Amino acid sequence: MNNHPGLLKQRLLNVENLSVDFQIRGRTVTAIESVDLNVQSGETVAIVGESGSGKSVTSLAIMGLIRKPGVIRTGTISFNGEDLLALPVRKRRKYLGKDLSMIFQEPAVSLNPSFTIENQITVVLKLHDDLNRSARHDKALALLAEVGISDPDSCLKSWPHQLSGGMNQRVMIAMAIACNPSLLIADEPTTALDVTVQAQILNLLQKLQHKNNMGMVFITHDLAIIPDIAHRVVVMYAGQVVESCLVTDLFQQPQHPYTEALLRSLPASHKYGDERLYSIKGAPPKAGEVLIGCRFYNRCNYAKRHCNREHPELIKTDASSSSVRCFYPLRNVAASPVEST
Amino acid sequence: MLQILFRRLLLVIPTFIGIVALTFFLIRLAPGDPILLIAGEHGVSAERYAELQQQLGYDRPLFIQFIDYLWQVLHGNLGLSVVTQTPVLEEFTSLFPATLELSLIAMLLAVLIAIPAGVMAAVKRNTIIDHSITTISLIGYSMPIFWWALLLILLFSVNLGWLPVAGRLNFLYDIEAVTGFMLIDTLIANDRGAFVDALHHLILPAIVLATIPLAVITRMTRSSMLEVLRQDYIRTARAKGVSEFSVIFKHALRNALIPVITVIGLQTSILMTGAILTETIFSWPGIGKWLLEAVYRRDYPVVQGGVLLIAGLVILVNVLVDMLYVLVNPRLRQ
Numbered sequence: 001m002n003n004h005p006g007l008l009k010q011r012l013l014n015v016e017n018l019s020v021d022f023q024i025r026g027r028t029v030t031a032i033e034s035v036d037l038n039v040q041s042g043e044t045v046a047i048v049g050e051s052g053s054g055k056s057v058t059s060l061a062i063m064g065l066i067r068k069p070g071v072i073r074t075g076t077i078s079f080n081g082e083d084l085l086a087l088p089v090r091k092r093r094k095y096l097g098k099d100l101s102m103i104f105q106e107p108a109v110s111l112n113p114s115f116t117i118e119n120q121i122t123v124v125l126k127l128h129d130d131l132n133r134s135a136r137h138d139k140a141l142a143l144l145a146e147v148g149i150s151d152p153d154s155c156l157k158s159w160p161h162q163l164s165g166g167m168n169q170r171v172m173i174a175m176a177i178a179c180n181p182s183l184l185i186a187d188e189p190t191t192a193l194d195v196t197v198q199a200q201i202l203n204l205l206q207k208l209q210h211k212n213n214m215g216m217v218f219i220t221h222d223l224a225i226i227p228d229i230a231h232r233v234v235v236m237y238a239g240q241v242v243e244s245c246l247v248t249d250l251f252q253q254p255q256h257p258y259t260e261a262l263l264r265s266l267p268a269s270h271k272y273g274d275e276r277l278y279s280i281k282g283a284p285p286k287a288g289e290v291l292i293g294c295r296f297y298n299r300c301n302y303a304k305r306h307c308n309r310e311h312p313e314l315i316k317t318d319a320s321s322s323s324v325r326c327f328y329p330l331r332n333v334a335a336s337p338v339e340s341t
Numbered sequence: 342m343l344q345i346l347f348r349r350l351l352l353v354i355p356t357f358i359g360i361v362a363l364t365f366f367l368i369r370l371a372p373g374d375p376i377l378l379i380a381g382e383h384g385v386s387a388e389r390y391a392e393l394q395q396q397l398g399y400d401r402p403l404f405i406q407f408i409d410y411l412w413q414v415l416h417g418n419l420g421l422s423v424v425t426q427t428p429v430l431e432e433f434t435s436l437f438p439a440t441l442e443l444s445l446i447a448m449l450l451a452v453l454i455a456i457p458a459g460v461m462a463a464v465k466r467n468t469i470i471d472h473s474i475t476t477i478s479l480i481g482y483s484m485p486i487f488w489w490a491l492l493l494i495l496l497f498s499v500n501l502g503w504l505p506v507a508g509r510l511n512f513l514y515d516i517e518a519v520t521g522f523m524l525i526d527t528l529i530a531n532d533r534g535a536f537v538d539a540l541h542h543l544i545l546p547a548i549v550l551a552t553i554p555l556a557v558i559t560r561m562t563r564s565s566m567l568e569v570l571r572q573d574y575i576r577t578a579r580a581k582g583v584s585e586f587s588v589i590f591k592h593a594l595r596n597a598l599i600p601v602i603t604v605i606g607l608q609t610s611i612l613m614t615g616a617i618l619t620e621t622i623f624s625w626p627g628i629g630k631w632l633l634e635a636v637y638r639r640d641y642p643v644v645q646g647g648v649l650l651i652a653g654l655v656i657l658v659n660v661l662v663d664m665l666y667v668l669v670n671p672r673l674r675q
Binding site: 060063065093094095096097098101102104106109110111112113114115116123124127128159161172175 | 572573574576577578579580581582583584592595596599669670671672
């Protein structure tokens with residue numbers, strides 16, 4: 001991702017050239033390839049992309065949760081100026097759940113079925129705070145109240161299977177913010193929830209972010225919720241960042257053909273006047289498939305012959321703080337060429 | 342909880358009646374006659390035979406005998422042994438502690454080794470450690486128990502002379518049976534030498550009896566642990582900064598143990614079968630050996646009573662396991 005010249009705001013997270021491979025049956029499959037990402041305090045960066053585009057792998061790599069057969073091949077992940085990848089495991093673990101925390105996609109299976117909610121929240125406090133037992137209990141109550149649980153007392157005594165999905169996600173959030181993290185990674189936190197609950201959870205996350213000036217990485221495949229929550233967007237395709245820009249630019253002036261295609265596939269994209277809902281032709285490259293040229297070549301409406309032979313780099317564009325991985329970035333959506341479905 | 346217990350106990354009644362019927366008729370279907378066996382090789386005159394038959398009640402129709410026996414059992418009377426003329430229940434209670442001691446030690450040994458081994462195999466999946474543990478447990482599972490026992494006796498008792506071949510205690514020691522548990526009784530008698538001797542006698546039979554449960558529990562722990570380690574909540578625990586040790590032994594093992602407990606319960610029941618073989622090989626004076634001898638002698642009341650009591654124990658263990666299962670699995674508590 002590009003630098004912000006003259007912008008001296010403290011960079012919270014700076015990921016550079018991050019590549020993760022998976023060794024599966026002797027074969028090396030690249031899950032993400034030279035991903036750059038940076039997040040500042042108080043800012044939300046959304047990572048968008050379809051399943052398998054490497055969104056989750058990126059977030060797990062930041063958390064240090066990539067486990068065998070996965071390996072981080074290249075890259076640096078610096079958090080508050082410290083290179084996380086250079087840290088020994090024990091030291092790195094001290095950040096997890098404290099300064100750097102994460103909430104997951106399916107709250108129901110992300111909570112341990114054999115421990116009470118109280119137990120699961122206080123574990124974090126026990127690990128990272130010097131509180132005694134009763135102080136931990138009080139803090140857990142306060143956290144549950146903060147995430148909008150109406151009866152924190154009985155919730156603390158419950159088991160995950162006794163709570164609804166929305167409640168469980170609130171509990172997950174309470175756990176994640178227990179130690180006032182400076183960065184929160186939310187991996188599709190609302191995907192498993194119904195729409196009304198989704199809006200509540202998004203509001204809650206925003207409220208918490210404002211309160212603590214927390215940086216946030218918000219992973220989603222749902223473009224529609226991005227304007228509500230994110231400041232900047234990183235679009236991923238087949239393990240690479242293909243576009244990175246401000247949210248406002250994304251909707252008004254997508255530069256990568258993939259981004260544009262994504263926007264057109266939104267059910268709400270009536271401005272294109274299509275009668276049928278647009279869908280991107282073809283399928284993304286399979287894991288492990290080696291492509292010389294642009295990875296979107298086969299599905300691109302604008303591809304030229306040259307795109308198949310050379311691989312485009314992520315380049316800065318003239319637009320404010322955005323970059324795109326395309327030889328022929330789109331300048332003007334209105335003048336889009338003939339569509340082929 | 343109480344309701345579950347009550348429902349379980351209601352099911353016990355038909356189970357018991359079924360067991361009584363099965364053993365009663367099956368042992369009588371087997372060829373052989375207790376009276377002829379008592380009489381020995383010299384045989385018995387026809388008059389004396391008829392007299393004994395009448396005395397034991399074996400001259401009546403089989404069905405009447407069955408109803409009569411069932412009636413007795415319902416009154417808590419298991420009858421007298423044909424051979425020794427002592428009450429079956431009395432013989433059982435005097436021999437049972439020996440079996441219980443052996444089984445408990447064997448089960449303890451199995452669980453204490455199997456769970457760490459299974460966890461280790463799962464955590465070090467597909468490494469040499471995992472392969473060794475899996476292979477050894479497969480061998481343990483497939484090995485015929487009597488042959489394995491003989492191998493151990495040959496090595497440790499005959500060749501190395503480290504451990505005794507059979508029995509529970511050397512004849513040199515005279516220990517009063519207070520609890521029936523030799524390890525405890527020798528401690529009560531404050532006889533250090535006897536305690537060590539009792540321990541020595543226990544080692545081989547306990548290893549032999551523990552072998553199959555050990556193999557089964559190891560494999561179950563491994564697969565259950567592998568399943569749990571894949572779960573999202575394990576990733577959550579890691580994301581909280583929980584140490585790897587705690588992730589494995591607290592967050593994962595607690596869930597992985599749920600199916601393992603069922604297997605431990607089942608194995609405890611099967612241990613009773615194993616005990617018959619093991620006790621016979623090591624001349625261990627427990628109910629396994631007692632029951633087997635009763636079968637040889639067609640001692641009908643002993644076989645029936647013994648099987649019934651063992652069945653009762655198996656049912657008891659199962660109910661306990663069910664209770665334990667509810668206790669460790671919060672999803673079953675409502």
